[in-house]
Amino acid sequence: MHDVAIIGLGPTGVTLATLLAQQGLRVLAIDREAGIYPLPRAVHFDGECMRVFQSIGVADALKSQVRPSPGMKFIDSDGRLLIDWSRDLEVGPMGWYASYRCHQPWLEQTLRQKLAEHAGADIRVKHEMLDCTVASDGVDLRIKDLSTGKALQEKARYVVGCDGARSIMRGLTGARMDDLQQHEQWIVVDIVLNHERPDLGDYSIQYCDPSRPGTYVRGVGMRRRWELMLVPGDDPTIITQPESIWKLLSRWVTPQEATLERPALYTFRAVVARGWRKGRLLLAGDAAHLTPPFMGQGMCAGIRDASNLAWKLAAVIRGEAGEDLLNTYESEREPHVREFVSTAVRLGHIIQTTDPDVVRRRDKEFAQPELFSTPQPSLGPGAHVGGALGGRMIPQAVRADGSRTDDDTGYAYSLFVSPVALGAAKALIKDRMPIVAVTEPSLTNWMEASGIVAALVRPDRYVAGGAATDRELEQLLQARGADSPICA
Numbered sequence: 001m002h003d004v005a006i007i008g009l010g011p012t013g014v015t016l017a018t019l020l021a022q023q024g025l026r027v028l029a030i031d032r033e034a035g036i037y038p039l040p041r042a043v044h045f046d047g048e049c050m051r052v053f054q055s056i057g058v059a060d061a062l063k064s065q066v067r068p069s070p071g072m073k074f075i076d077s078d079g080r081l082l083i084d085w086s087r088d089l090e091v092g093p094m095g096w097y098a099s100y101r102c103h104q105p106w107l108e109q110t111l112r113q114k115l116a117e118h119a120g121a122d123i124r125v126k127h128e129m130l131d132c133t134v135a136s137d138g139v140d141l142r143i144k145d146l147s148t149g150k151a152l153q154e155k156a157r158y159v160v161g162c163d164g165a166r167s168i169m170r171g172l173t174g175a176r177m178d179d180l181q182q183h184e185q186w187i188v189v190d191i192v193l194n195h196e197r198p199d200l201g202d203y204s205i206q207y208c209d210p211s212r213p214g215t216y217v218r219g220v221g222m223r224r225r226w227e228l229m230l231v232p233g234d235d236p237t238i239i240t241q242p243e244s245i246w247k248l249l250s251r252w253v254t255p256q257e258a259t260l261e262r263p264a265l266y267t268f269r270a271v272v273a274r275g276w277r278k279g280r281l282l283l284a285g286d287a288a289h290l291t292p293p294f295m296g297q298g299m300c301a302g303i304r305d306a307s308n309l310a311w312k313l314a315a316v317i318r319g320e321a322g323e324d325l326l327n328t329y330e331s332e333r334e335p336h337v338r339e340f341v342s343t344a345v346r347l348g349h350i351i352q353t354t355d356p357d358v359v360r361r362r363d364k365e366f367a368q369p370e371l372f373s374t375p376q377p378s379l380g381p382g383a384h385v386g387g388a389l390g391g392r393m394i395p396q397a398v399r400a401d402g403s404r405t406d407d408d409t410g411y412a413y414s415l416f417v418s419p420v421a422l423g424a425a426k427a428l429i430k431d432r433m434p435i436v437a438v439t440e441p442s443l444t445n446w447m448e449a450s451g452i453v454a455a456l457v458r459p460d461r462y463v464a465g466g467a468a469t470d471r472e473l474e475q476l477l478q479a480r481g482a483d484s485p486i487c488a
Contacts, residue, residue, distance in 0.1 A: 005156035012285030012302030013162030019310035021118035044296035047094030095396030167287035180270035328382030335380035397440035
């Protein structure tokens, strides 16, 4: 009996598997491919994701693989700035940079190596789940070993589908998909430069050009990406040929300057599932939601799913919480991810506009460049007290020696306390969870601005609740279950 079976070992699946295995759970992780897909796909993750990677112990290994991003600019066909989405190139509230460029195969390799270190992880590549049947005590899985053709029987208490946009698990859960109406077809082209081209710039550029909307992304190392929307008259079978691709890229780069790594046609979609859980079956990542790439949040959303779900599954499996805790996974994550998907759709409408009248109205609206900032939604209702504080992330402080406050707690419940409430907190908590005495200015300022002396923080770094006095702290711990780490 495995505690959790995870179907699909992309970034979401391998992150979830690692978070579960490091809590001592027995994890079956299967993927139908023999190895990691070697070509570029996702090229961005944010500071919150790096914080999750810190939780599983790979952040330091990733530092040499990634590149902080200065942000994105939206320009019209005349090169005029419409939207400025710049990012600080300084460590931010997450304790990391706000935005990173990455090469997905390197990221996945690092994550899989970390998962393999855990004895409780049973990793099976080139295996495919054929179907599953829910029983009273778990889920019976029928799996095919694609190397031998042999059918295998396995059992797990819960199964999580991290099997992407064409998810088999989504069909088994019966989840309904809300379509946010984004169906444009684009060609995505990845190249590797032969030599440095600083003139291409470090900013990502959204070309809001009605003749052919496009995107430029500065990847890591010598990698660069262009995404170009197909327009009337394009033949998908021709446009993916090298001659056509180099013609499309001719304003930026030539075949003599670079090697073509990957052309791929995509239909950018915006959908969010309703019904992320059906009993012992759950969905995460692209199986639960798809977003257009205009915010670079596709992979980020899946990593957030994993961080939210892992501690809840562990608490239920260990008997520390009832199964109702798992219902808070969708109730918290669905409104959060929907805001990102909806914002990406809105930006997509700005970029993909080809109607001349709409373009004129758009350009007039942006007579002065708009300063855009990343949405910071709170979680939906669930395992937190709500209000202005509950369901929002606690900042992470970076100390002078380079250590970070998340390192003090691990992926576990913790209590952050100002010095004035430290004595009361120790008396109430005893050894039930880590206590972090807040002395770093960034956290002190955050507590003062929030009007609290203590914050109960979940393993995923979201605040379960805050207390302004010793009495409120006692009430918070009593109401939220100080004897267990569930806060549900």
